[in-house]
Amino acid sequence: MKLLAPSILSADFSKLGQQIKEVEEAGADIIHLDIMDGRYVPNITFGIPVVESIRPITNLPFDAHLMIVEPEKYALDFIKAGVDMISFHMDATIHSHRLVDLIKSNGAKAGVVLNPATPVNTLEEIIHYIDYVLIMSVNPGFGGQKFIPQTAEKVKKLILLMEQTGRTDILIEIDGGVSKENINYLSMLGVNIFVAGSAVFKGDIKENVKILKQNMSICI
Incomplete structure (x- = not known):
């Protein structure tokens, strides 16, 4: 399974509805929502009212990455607003x-996030319960950052842990610096979901989505 998840953090918010429709028509698979509270990360983005306002625009699944403290206080509200996937930082x-139980018992997929400096082995006690892992290939908080090359080793370590624990059904999501140039390499490593912001919304959106989807599906 290879899925493209445009991050609307990089969209033009004055044309947000239009651009969401564009990525859907172009063949995107998921809408990625970067939720930041200015506490867990040094930036503030948007919250539940924005999610509610854009939910009627598209039938694509909503994937909310909660970069917030005490995510347990808000997870259910995001699900009620129409989010289908929720990932959070264990710290x-x-x-x-x-x-995780709260998220899954209310009909959404549950994921956990690994920051660039967070070791894969922190997942050992939670991996039996989650649906996906989001690997950050930049430090969370701002869009448009450069991909951290060491992320590739983290993907390999995660796959090894999945094999050791019998959880090869877990999806691997990657977020940060994903581009037309590196998406094929990441795909061959075993990544399933590719979050792309600037690579989608900078320039011709439909053409960008087309190229990203083509490149992530090529097997060399």
């Missing part, structure tokens, strides 16, 4: 397992 909550 932002005290009870990760409880939060």
Whole structure:
């Protein structure tokens, strides 16, 4: 499974509805929502009212990356607003397992996030319960950053852990610096979901989506 998830953080918010429709028509698979609170990361983006306002625009799944402290306080509200997937940072909550259970018991997919400096082995006790892992290939907080090359090794380590724990069904998502030039390499490593911001919304959106989807599907 190879899925493209444009991040609307890089969209033109004065044309947000139009650009969401454009990426859907171009063949995008998921809409990625970067939710930042100015506390867990040094930036503030948008919240539940914006999610509610754009939910009627598209039938694509919404994937919310909660870069917020105490995500357990807001996860259910995001699900009620129409989010289908929620990922959170384990160091932002005290009870990760409880939060995973809350998300899944309310009909959404649950994922956890690995920051660039977070080791893969932190997943050992939670990997049996989650649906996907989001690997950050930049430090979270701002769009348009450069891809951190060491991320490739993290993907390999995650795949090894998945094999060791019998959870090869977990999806691997990657976010940060994904481009037309590196998406094929990441795909061959075993990544399933590709979050792309500037690579989608800078320039011709439909052409960008087309090229990204082509490149992530090529097997060399």
